[in-house]
Amino acid sequence: xxxxxxxxxxxxxxxxxxxxxxxxxxxxxxxEVSKNNGIAAFNRLxxxxxxxxxxxxxxxxxxxxxEKFGV
Numbered sequence: 911x912x913x914x915x916x917x918x919x920x921x922x923x924x925x926x927x928x929x930x931x932x933x934x935x936x937x938x939x940x941x942e943v944s945k946n947n948g949i950a951a952f953n954r955l956x957x958x959x960x961x962x963x964x965x966x967x968x969x970x971x972x973x974x975x976x977e978k979f980g981v
Contacts, residue, residue, distance in 0.1 A: 911919075921929065934947075975981050 924932070930947075
């Protein structure tokens with residue numbers, strides 16, 4: 911089996927995600943690959959967004975002192 915034939919058989923066994931990963935490893939600058947990865951990364955970041963409660967720092971410090979030192 912020639913090298914080309916071995917490569918074709920490997921490609922046939924790969925999933926779409928695996929092929930995209932290999933393209934990136936080999937240095938391909940495909941717009942579609944870059945765009946899809948950027949969109950996926952942005953969507954993962956959007957999923958991580960959580961509301962942050964307003965903190966009363968003086969109250970937090972006072973509670974910590976009471977807990978730590980019993981003051």
